[in-house]
Amino acid sequence: MPGIVSRLRRAVGGDSDTTADTTGTDARPDGGTVTEGTRRERRGPIERVGQSLDDRFGGDFVESLPFWLPPFLLMGLFVYGAIVWNLLISLTDYQGFAQAPDYGNLDFEMYVRAATDSGVIDATINTFILIVAFTSATLVIGLALAILIDRGIRFENTFRTIYLLPMSLSFVVTAQFWLWMYNFNNGVVNIALGTFGIGPIDWIGNSSIVLWAVIFALVWQFSGYAMVVYLAGLRAIPSEHYEAAKVDGASTLRMYRRVIIPQLKGATISASVVLMVFALKAFDFLYSLVSNFRPPNGADILATKMVREAYSNQNWAFGAAIAIILFAMALSIIGPYLVYQYRRGNL
Amino acid sequence: MTDTDGETSVATDADSGGTASARTDGGTVTGRTGLRARLARVDAGRVGLYVTLLALVAFYMTPIETGLVTSFKTTQAVTETAPFALPGEGFTLEKWQTAFDVLIRGVGNSVLYAVPATIISALFGSLAAYGLTTTNLSGRYKVAVIAMFVAGIFIPYQAVLIPLTQFWSNVVPLDQLLGFVWALGINDDYVGIVELIVTHVAYGIPICTILFRSYYKNMSEEMIESARLDGASLRRVYRRIVLPLSTPMFAVVLIYQFTQIWNDLLFTLVLVATESSAAAPVVLILAGLGTSQEGTDFALRMAGAFLAALPTLAVYIAFGDEFAEGVAT
Amino acid sequence: MADLELDSLTKIFHDGDDEIVAVDDVSVSIDDGEFVVVVGPSGCGKSTTLRMVAGLESVTSGTIRLDGESIEDVKSQNRDIAMVFQSYALYPHMTVRGNMAFGLEESTDLPDDEIQRRVEETAELLDIPELLDRKPTELSGGQQQRVALGRAIVRDPAVFLMDEPLSNLDAKLRAQMRTELQRLQEDLGVTTVYVTHDQTEAMTMGDRIAILDGGRLQQVATPLKCYHEPANRFVAGFLGEPAMNFFDVEHRDGTLVAAAFEYPISDDVAADLGSTRELVLGIRPEAVEIGGSVTDEHHFGMTVDVVEPMGDENTVYLTFGDEATETNTLVATTGGMRQISAGQSVVAHIPEDAIHVFDRTSGRALHNRRVKSEDVAEIGPE
Incomplete structure (x- = not known):
């Protein structure tokens, strides 16, 4: 152990020293992306003076390592290590009951297969529909709820607690509730529509409706979340803005549209990123609807398709390829979000 | 309107x-x-x-109301009364009894991993957030590390699932490593519980870190500096200043994490696999509850759903504000 | 107790590819027990300088020596320095006693009863023993300020650093604490560096003041020397309220020619100016005498543009012509009892022994007013 620690120290000393050295000359303007390799190469010559340089330029670096490095490594191994590994597996032909994949023969066969598999294509389309419809509906309803709650009502906390309640429930639990709500003969939804002379409709069985039924249930579960985020955003707007708009003679509707809602951009962005990623992960809900890896016809999404291919059909490499597609979609959402947060100095 | x-x-x-x-x-x-x-x-x-x-x-x-009243109905009453109406004549506790009998071991198993995983991930999150927030570090490396934490929150777990299975079966075969434990007469299915703890801690660290970081960022910088000047090392500052002041955030993070871990199905599905396992968590048993008979026993399913949701519901009703703060951050 | 020496201290911040020089080659020697006030406009680098001394900011280049030993490599927790922050930075979860004991507990091996004895002694000194068992949130701003001070004093450090410690107090309390702080510092005799943007605090509290602008040290001297013999135009303009009058002038054969007036100078003054022709003439408002008649070329017939009565004195804006422009306005102060009203014609005297002349390009003072040593006590700053 002490050996490792002192090596780490030296490595860190070298590292932080390089930072200070190069910042002066601006030799490496995008130093943030300098890789491990480069840093390690520079460790050697600096080893001798490592300790004193570390004290000089490292600031709290060495002292802060015990705090953040273990959690970072654990997280890094399970998140980023696993993603790289998954990428590797997706390039093999791993399937069946073998213990481990054969890494000898790597190719993109699984991606070609995914691109031509109608199941994957359908699942991709469904995933897009789910992301877009679910996210936008949840945001709109959440905003409406937040505005209603923010109008100085009594029992504000009670209302908020009730609207947010579904969010505290497991997908497994809410799936049971909605399965019963959507029941063909005796479900609340069909009974309610029946009073208007509509239906009954087979919500789960009809493959062109089921996805929308799922989206509706998910909106029910998550609109409380959007409400809470928007509420925090509304509370951050100084009351002078409301008063100024009123003094300027704006109607309530115009006040919200012109003055208040534009200021909720930050809240909207954070909430949509979280919701979109939730939508990508909606596996739990769909699995629980049927207690099976095969969701109702017409509601298959990439998340369920991936798990089914891997854990039900033992098509591990194929599943890994689908997982990478899913990851790429998530990355296309998270990437811009990170850049946005970085620009605003929130990282 | x-x-x-x-x-x-x-x-x-x-x-x-x-x-x-x-x-x-x-x-x-x-x-x-x-x-x-x-x-x-x-x-x-x-x-x-x-x-x-x-x-x-x-x-x-x-x-929720429909589910609740249904859970108290006999199978006959379920089909004969409106789903949202009170059970009336057809009142029974039988479904709750059955659900309880089936699920109780699952509740026990869930507690077994959800509680330690919640506490450990919150602690790790607090430590990491402190190490990355109130300390003096070179800016750009810090941003890179923090960006990795933030991105870690949003990774779809499907992208790590197969390596995770591989990891626990090939790289760290806990099943064999813990052989001495099974020798004590403990069912070796419980290896799944240990795996779940480590897994949930690892994937919980990003969100816990970011939650704590948002809290520590608002902590007075001058106060921390003052403590450093008073002669306290980073470790002492954490112990004597930051940790005691983190109590409100610990409440938020613990509640949020507990709900997340308790409710998660995906990891239990791939790590424990079957509801018949001795170590099956409550969500896994619930997912299959009431389907084995012909037709679906909705009353039983509803009773089971409530039983499984009870701990998170109790936490939510008792600490609604903290929960709201956790999700809003 | 120690002397503190800043030697060519420099701090460069990086903002992307931009370099921001926050502190530029600052050198000051502070004697044991001395009270030095660092003053300057916001963003001048005074806080950064202080934070480097505290070890809260790394040093880009240069040296900080405490009793002859360089300390810039020493972590702040080991520097034996106590700092009073603008926000007081009290630990909210600890009592006043806990706050004051914290530093001794962390930085020394003293037994508990000795720590308690010192805490109580310090509380006695600051007249706050009854607050010892309260939490910071239960204290008023002034009381919190005292606790912050007590927390620094109890440690008996080598150096006190104070970062605008009075700026969160109301005006009356601030004046009171100013006096008390000075008294305490004199009694304790601890080397103190005090940062402020408030020139009243600078003038009244420091043994010496160090004036910073744009990260550069402009002058280090006693307050009165800085006031009466400023090293450059910046110092002259920064100290004093209302600020010194400045006129761009050109030196032509013993006469300073401004846009609105001409001012003949004696050979003594002209000798100070050397061959520099592009100059700035400076005169403090209180040095301008109003009244009398035009007796020589240093008297000017002027029009009163605006009068701001302050009670004890009037600030009078005079113009050389009828219309007020940037180049022809002269600010003067007169006794509060004098009756002067706008539109009135008056004679203003700019005495030659009170003028300052600066090099227009470098800003350096070429000639400062003459201060007879016996006058200083009388002239004094307001």
């Missing part, structure tokens, strides 16, 4: 205070008739607002 627009000048003035001040103003300026007309409009608007709010309560509560 349409009539809320007209009198907003008063209605948005906030709660009771706003209405009261509007009343005195109105009295002096426009006289009694004006006041009365104005009050009438105010009330109409407020009534509309509350009706909307109550309708929404009905919308959000219906699935």
